[in-house]
Amino acid sequence: MSTLTALAKAQAVAAGRAQPIATVRHAHISDMPLVFIPLTMAGEANAPLAVMVGTDEDRPELLIVPQPRDRGLRFDFAARLAEILLPYAEGFCSATEAVPTDRKRDVRYRYLDAPQIIVPAPAGIGFVRLFGRSTRFRRTDGDYPVLPTVPLLGRWLTFFADRAEQPGSSMLLSLTEMLSAHWATGQSGHEDAHLGSLVNWIAPPPGMSGAKAARLAEDPEVCPPAGPATDPGFDNDVLGPAMEIYRAASEGDDPEAERAAYRELEDLLRGQLAPTWELMWRGLRVMRSMPPGASVEARWAQDRDVFSDFSLYVQGGGAPQARRDGAVAAATRLHKLERAGQSYAIERAFDDPLIMAEHRLGGEAFVGEVTLSKPDRVDDTGKRPVLRPRIQVVTTDPVLFPEGTTLVSPSKPQQKGRVIFVTPVEDGGKTEVVLELSGGMGRGLRAPAGSVPEVGERITYTSLSLGYAPPGTFPSREETPWTHGGPPQYSIADDPLDQGDHAATEDWS
Amino acid sequence: MAQTSTPDARLDRLRGPVAPRRHNARTIAALTGNPGCTRRAVLDGAGVDKMKVAEHIGFPGRFGQSSFAIVRGNVFEARLKANEGAALVGLLGVDVPKYLDLSGGPKASNEERYSRTLEALRDNPDTLLDHPMLRLEVAGRRVYLEPDLVAFQLDNRYHVVEIKSFPVIDEQADPGKVSAAATQAAVYVLALREALAEAGRDPETVSHHVLLVCPKDFSNQPVSSMIDVRRQLSVLRRQLSRMARIDQLLDTLPDGLTFDLEAGDDGEPARDPEALTADIEAVPARYAPDCLATCELSFFCRAEARTSTAVLGRSVREELGGIEDVQTVLALAHGTIEPTPDQAEAAVLLQAAYRLRAELVP
Numbered sequence: 001m002s003t004l005t006a007l008a009k010a011q012a013v014a015a016g017r018a019q020p021i022a023t024v025r026h027a028h029i030s031d032m033p034l035v036f037i038p039l040t041m042a043g044e045a046n047a048p049l050a051v052m053v054g055t056d057e058d059r060p061e062l063l064i065v066p067q068p069r070d071r072g073l074r075f076d077f078a079a080r081l082a083e084i085l086l087p088y089a090e091g092f093c094s095a096t097e098a099v100p101t102d103r104k105r106d107v108r109y110r111y112l113d114a115p116q117i118i119v120p121a122p123a124g125i126g127f128v129r130l131f132g133r134s135t136r137f138r139r140t141d142g143d144y145p146v147l148p149t150v151p152l153l154g155r156w157l158t159f160f161a162d163r164a165e166q167p168g169s170s171m172l173l174s175l176t177e178m179l180s181a182h183w184a185t186g187q188s189g190h191e192d193a194h195l196g197s198l199v200n201w202i203a204p205p206p207g208m209s210g211a212k213a214a215r216l217a218e219d220p221e222v223c224p225p226a227g228p229a230t231d232p233g234f235d236n237d238v239l240g241p242a243m244e245i246y247r248a249a250s251e252g253d254d255p256e257a258e259r260a261a262y263r264e265l266e267d268l269l270r271g272q273l274a275p276t277w278e279l280m281w282r283g284l285r286v287m288r289s290m291p292p293g294a295s296v297e298a299r300w301a302q303d304r305d306v307f308s309d310f311s312l313y314v315q316g317g318g319a320p321q322a323r324r325d326g327a328v329a330a331a332t333r334l335h336k337l338e339r340a341g342q343s344y345a346i347e348r349a350f351d352d353p354l355i356m357a358e359h360r361l362g363g364e365a366f367v368g369e370v371t372l373s374k375p376d377r378v379d380d381t382g383k384r385p386v387l388r389p390r391i392q393v394v395t396t397d398p399v400l401f402p403e404g405t406t407l408v409s410p411s412k413p414q415q416k417g418r419v420i421f422v423t424p425v426e427d428g429g430k431t432e433v434v435l436e437l438s439g440g441m442g443r444g445l446r447a448p449a450g451s452v453p454e455v456g457e458r459i460t461y462t463s464l465s466l467g468y469a470p471p472g473t474f475p476s477r478e479e480t481p482w483t484h485g486g487p488p489q490y491s492i493a494d495d496p497l498d499q500g501d502h503a504a505t506e507d508w509s
Numbered sequence: 510m511a512q513t514s515t516p517d518a519r520l521d522r523l524r525g526p527v528a529p530r531r532h533n534a535r536t537i538a539a540l541t542g543n544p545g546c547t548r549r550a551v552l553d554g555a556g557v558d559k560m561k562v563a564e565h566i567g568f569p570g571r572f573g574q575s576s577f578a579i580v581r582g583n584v585f586e587a588r589l590k591a592n593e594g595a596a597l598v599g600l601l602g603v604d605v606p607k608y609l610d611l612s613g614g615p616k617a618s619n620e621e622r623y624s625r626t627l628e629a630l631r632d633n634p635d636t637l638l639d640h641p642m643l644r645l646e647v648a649g650r651r652v653y654l655e656p657d658l659v660a661f662q663l664d665n666r667y668h669v670v671e672i673k674s675f676p677v678i679d680e681q682a683d684p685g686k687v688s689a690a691a692t693q694a695a696v697y698v699l700a701l702r703e704a705l706a707e708a709g710r711d712p713e714t715v716s717h718h719v720l721l722v723c724p725k726d727f728s729n730q731p732v733s734s735m736i737d738v739r740r741q742l743s744v745l746r747r748q749l750s751r752m753a754r755i756d757q758l759l760d761t762l763p764d765g766l767t768f769d770l771e772a773g774d775d776g777e778p779a780r781d782p783e784a785l786t787a788d789i790e791a792v793p794a795r796y797a798p799d800c801l802a803t804c805e806l807s808f809f810c811r812a813e814a815r816t817s818t819a820v821l822g823r824s825v826r827e828e829l830g831g832i833e834d835v836q837t838v839l840a841l842a843h844g845t846i847e848p849t850p851d852q853a854e855a856a857v858l859l860q861a862a863y864r865l866r867a868e869l870v871p
């Protein structure tokens with residue numbers, strides 16, 4: 001939490017309305033996202049109860065499990081979910097574009113678009129992960145055979161859940177996290193995890209304050225929980241009895257009674273899910289109304305890359321992902337995630353002046369007006385004369401950089417500015433900063449038009465850099481001692497005695 | 510409040526002529542949720558039914574539990590304990606100790622069961638003790654507790670076994686649930702140590718490692734993990750000793766307070782809700798968003814604190830320089846009030862933040 005966001009929260013309390021903490025959208029929003037709202041049965045280990053899913057606000061699809069403790073019914077559910085999710089994901093495996101690789105000596109292909117799943121809250125991502133875990137090892141033969149689409153669904157869900165850990169990826173997003181990254185409400189983070197409450201702070205119904213609408217939404221009768229956990233009151237008073245009626249009917253010999261009991265369950269669960277469905281699309285509209293940040297497209301291209309690779313892997317009959325990473329794989333992955341987290345943070349600051357403002361407050365950036373510019377200044381003290389324009393920027397931000405610091409401007413990321421002088425101006429808390437520029441101006445001794453900031457221009461300089469960070473080096477698997485997950489280990493899928501098979505017979509009762 | 514009465518009598522007066530609410534391991538664990546809150550310490554100390562208070566003053570809490578979860582928990586526990594705890598014994602890998610059920614029929618009183626437990630602890634060291642009865646003192650009042658099980662392990666130390674029905678999937682479990690289970694188990698560790706002391710044995714033979722038994726992956730098979738509850742124990746001890754000194758808290762309260770919920774003719778508490786509200790307000794609270802998960806009065810306290818930065822959470826308040834009131838924060842940020850010396854630093858930062866937001870937010 002930064003002071004800027006904290007102040008925005010205080011302002012939200014006073015205004016009774018959420019306040020923006022970003023000026024652009026930092027996530028990609030697909031033209032056709034798959035909204036996915038799972039519910040699970042209380043007390044069970046990720047046992048699906050129902051899901052509302054779809055890409056069209058007007059046509060939600062509802063799948064239910066009338067007896068979530070029944071393993072057979074759970075796998076029927078998985079198969080039905082696969083019929084929705086697999087065609088959705090595979091639908092993007094058509095048009096490709098060529099991407100040069102290996103310094104343009106080679107090309108590879110990636111799909112022009114990719115699937116995107118939006119769940120209400122982080123617990124929904126947890127559901128995707130665990131449901132992936134419980135289905136990807138399933139066997140299509142043996143004692144408890146499932147349809148081939150079930151383990152395939154498991155691989156895809158696991159893929160999405162893994163992507164969700166990657167900072168900056170937009171393949172599987174939770175709406176509460178996305179909204180909270182762009183808006184500050186007048187309530188705590190704990191309460192922001194409630195989708196209904198959060199959306200109402202941001203976009204209350206006409207004529208009502210956000211604070212009021214958010215409080216009303218806390219009542220599970222008005223706004224049922226966005227899942228996967230259900231409201232205990234609903235479980236005890238409504239769902240429990242209806243399940244009991246269904247159970248009795250399914251054991252009797254009146255198929256009409258059974259169908260009626262099933263329909264009743266469907267209606268009840270639809271009633272629990274429909275308000276969240278509406279909130280999801282309302283929240284997505286809020287997000288869509290913001291213009292995307294400049295680097296959103298490049299990050300989505302990375303998502304498309306990874307998606308393209310994974311769909312090839314799956315089409316080639318790839319094995320299910322391991323239960324847990326070995327030590328080296330885990331360390332490598334952690335390192336990658338950290339790096340992705342750092343560059344995502346910097347890209348956001350470069351894309352968004354309001355996020356850069358947090359760095360201005362911390363003395364890592366300043367914004368000012370160019371008051372002097374010598375675009376043709378040449379430094380001829382070295383062996384060869386080089387173009388080294390100087391500019392003077394006057395700012396009201398505090399400038400804490402020592403002389404000699406290298407800065408960069410988000411508007412000219414190829415160019416570096418070295419701090420030459422920092423001079424406080426007597427009146428009015430201003431500072432003059434003289435910077436010497438290099439790079440981003442071609443090879444000649446004359447700067448091309450527009451490559452040097454001009455007098456009157458407002459410009460940001462920061463010590464944050466998008467520069468290349470070298471990847472960490474880790475030992476290969478063969479060189480790793482077995483205590484750290486080295487050689488004497490084989491993929492779960494290869495070993496009939498290991499989890500792969502065990503999972504297939506796992507008792508789900 | 511009369512200085513001469515004992516804390517017990519004073520607490521009884523606060524509660525009025527209704528029976529005190531009974532504590533269990535969960536409610537004692539919850540006491541550690543917001544240890545700095547006097548309101549909570551006093552109401553819990555007096556055994557006031559906070560849920561009912563909250564309802565009566567128009568802020569009903571939501572602390573229901575799904576019957577599905579309860580059923581699942583009971584089924585899992587019953588499976589583990591069936592056949593003299595065969596499944597548990599197998600899981601613990603101990604050399605088939607004896608099994609002793611101390612529940613002692615429906616008629617057994619708490620005191621009887623407690624003394625049977627003491628006896629068993631003295632005489633049956635190698636035994637899996639099921640349904641033992643322990644007790645702990647909370648605000649000067651004895652509270653009886655029923656742990657899931659106490660096992661005597663091979664390393665000559667007692668271990669508390671806590672059976673929970675949330676799953677451990679690929680060796681990982683929900684950290685929030687694990688930590689709640691650890692705090693509850695710590696309550697039993699503490700109570701078991703007291704019982705051993707009373708049975709004339711070394712209380713330190715109770716390990717601070719408790720055994721958490723949960724279903725494995727998506728199955729009903731149990732898996733056990735050792736968890737270290739030292740941290741929970743020290744938090745718990747601190748809060749219990751604070752509760753033991755409750756008379757000091759009571760001294761700070763105005764005379765004549767009461768949270769009497771005695772029912773009138775309609776079965777509802779007869780007390781005027783406004784008067785009850787006023788008495789609740791007279792006891793200082795310390796609201797934090799964590800209360801929402803741990804205290805029945807949280808909706809009331811949140812509404813009471815609505816103009817305070819406390820509702821935004823601890824880290825937000827810290828970023829706002831620890832300033833308590835939202836309007837003060839904003840006035841300092843706008844520069845419309847003069848900061849006090851200890852607000853000066855925060856004011857500079859807030860004004861800078863305000864200028865930036867004013868510049869950038871359309």
Ligand code: SF4
Binds near residue numbers: 543800804805810
């Ligand atoms: S909800 Fe109120 S009474 Fe309960 S702990 Fe929090 S501040 Fe104290």
